[in-house]
Amino acid sequence: MSSENKKKEGLVPEPSLRRMPCYLAYLKLAKRRNQEFVSSTHIARDMGVDPTQVTKDLSYTSIVGKTRVGYEVNALIEVLEDFLGFTKLDKAYLFGAGSLGNALLHDHGLDQYGLKIVAAFDVDPKVIGRSIEGVPIFHVSEFEKMKDENVQVGILTVPAEFAQDVAQLMAAGGIKGIWNFTPIRIRLGDDVVVQDTSLYAHLAVMFNRMGHVKK
Numbered sequence: 001m002s003s004e005n006k007k008k009e010g011l012v013p014e015p016s017l018r019r020m021p022c023y024l025a026y027l028k029l030a031k032r033r034n035q036e037f038v039s040s041t042h043i044a045r046d047m048g049v050d051p052t053q054v055t056k057d058l059s060y061t062s063i064v065g066k067t068r069v070g071y072e073v074n075a076l077i078e079v080l081e082d083f084l085g086f087t088k089l090d091k092a093y094l095f096g097a098g099s100l101g102n103a104l105l106h107d108h109g110l111d112q113y114g115l116k117i118v119a120a121f122d123v124d125p126k127v128i129g130r131s132i133e134g135v136p137i138f139h140v141s142e143f144e145k146m147k148d149e150n151v152q153v154g155i156l157t158v159p160a161e162f163a164q165d166v167a168q169l170m171a172a173g174g175i176k177g178i179w180n181f182t183p184i185r186i187r188l189g190d191d192v193v194v195q196d197t198s199l200y201a202h203l204a205v206m207f208n209r210m211g212h213v214k215k
């Protein structure tokens with residue numbers, strides 16, 4: 001089965017997908033250090049992952065390593081970026097231009113990961129009509145008129161109490177993927193992918209692990 005088909009059928013396990021951007025960052029660093037080749041053993045050692053896991057993760061892409069030398073750094077960067085969809089720029093709308101929304105609007109890293117915020121929506125008269133990093137902010141009621149089939153990604157950064165309603169509005173307006181930063185479990189039909197993301201979840205894990213570190 002081709003890697004494209006595997007991806008379509010959702011056979012790539014989530015932990016593998018989550019590790020791939022880390023491999024990419026590692027490889028970009030290797031490139032800056034003028035390294036031409038890198039082996040899965042080296043990636044594994046430097047990233048603290050099992051070598052067989054690295055090989056397995058990379059096998060979901062089309063790349064094959066060369067015996068003894070490993071993977072060509074440039075080629076692997078290209079393959080990973082393409083596989084993860086980072087080469088084509090997806091347009092996104094942001095809902096909630098508050099503290100977190102602002103931070104995301106200022107994050108230049110998103111472009112490198114294939115996401116470009118083209119407009120933001122809010123209800124606060126203090127921000128409506130302004131631009132942040134060149135991204136215009138509209139009243140959320142304008143979204144209906146601005147429906148665009150080329151914008152299928154929505155970033156949800158509104159207060160928790162409005163999250164479900166705004167998510168429904170997004171879905172009704174043709175948004176197919178919601179990057180949900182709110183702590184609310186969004187309920188929508190199967191035609192919309194909702195990806196929850198929480199800094200605090202990782203903080204909780206860190207605190208828990210710190211409690212188990214030997215003193």
Ligand SMILES: NC(=O)c1ccc[n+]([C@@H]2O[C@H](COP(=O)([O-])OP(=O)(O)OC[C@H]3O[C@@H](n4cnc5c(N)ncnc54)[C@H](O)[C@@H]3O)[C@@H](O)[C@H]2O)c1
Pocket residue numbers: 095096097098099100101121122123124140156157158159160162166180181182183197198199200
């Ligand atoms: N996932 C994370 O790691 C993480 C981190 C910080 C905050 N959050 C969550 O992100 C959300 C935003 O947090 P914040 O600190 O930026 O809050 P904030 O109050 O600074 O910003 C929220 C913005 O949403 C706007 N808003 C309110 N109702 C709206 C609506 N119906 N449509 C569009 N915009 C609307 C507000 O006017 C405000 O500008 C919260 O749900 C918070 O819990 C998550």
